[in-house]
Amino acid sequence: MCEASAYLITDGEPELIMEAVDVAIPTEEGELKLINIFGEQRFIKGAIESLSLVDHKIFIREAAGAV
Amino acid sequence: MCEASAYLITDGEPELIMEAVDVAIPTEEGELKLINIFGEQRFIKGAIESLSLVDHKIFIREAAGAV
Numbered sequence: 001m002c003e004a005s006a007y008l009i010t011d012g013e014p015e016l017i018m019e020a021v022d023v024a025i026p027t028e029e030g031e032l033k034l035i036n037i038f039g040e041q042r043f044i045k046g047a048i049e050s051l052s053l054v055d056h057k058i059f060i061r062e063a064a065g066a067v
Numbered sequence: 068m069c070e071a072s073a074y075l076i077t078d079g080e081p082e083l084i085m086e087a088v089d090v091a092i093p094t095e096e097g098e099l100k101l102i103n104i105f106g107e108q109r110f111i112k113g114a115i116e117s118l119s120l121v122d123h124k125i126f127i128r129e130a131a132g133a134v
Contacts, residue, residue: 024118
């Protein structure tokens with residue numbers, strides 16, 4: 001399988017927010033919807049910044065002004 | 068291996084621009100640098116929009132105003 005772990009980049013160290021992510025897609029509300037291989041969903045105020053797929057990592061940059 | 072194919076979204080159908088992508092990372096110049104598992108690099112005026120990793124697909128949205 002080729003899922004990856006999603007990390008949120010805020011001010012400090014990247015924080016693991018979801019494992020086994022399959023799909024990441026922006027919503028009309030400006031959020032990023034993550035779906036893992038178990039069908040679980042999570043909505044993040046941010047956008048995909050970078051990928052390292054062989055390492056199974058997705059880095060998401062927190063949106064400016066996100067709470 | 069968990070590399071993916073990168074597709075560029077412009078006006079029409081997504082266009083395959085690189086296969087076997089490992090790393091995608093933004094540059095200081097505002098481009099997106101793609102590196103595949105063979106070490107080949109490509110710079111794209113755009114940003115990662117969405118992912119479908121089980122399908123091995125990365126979708127990149129062309130930057131507004133890109134030539």
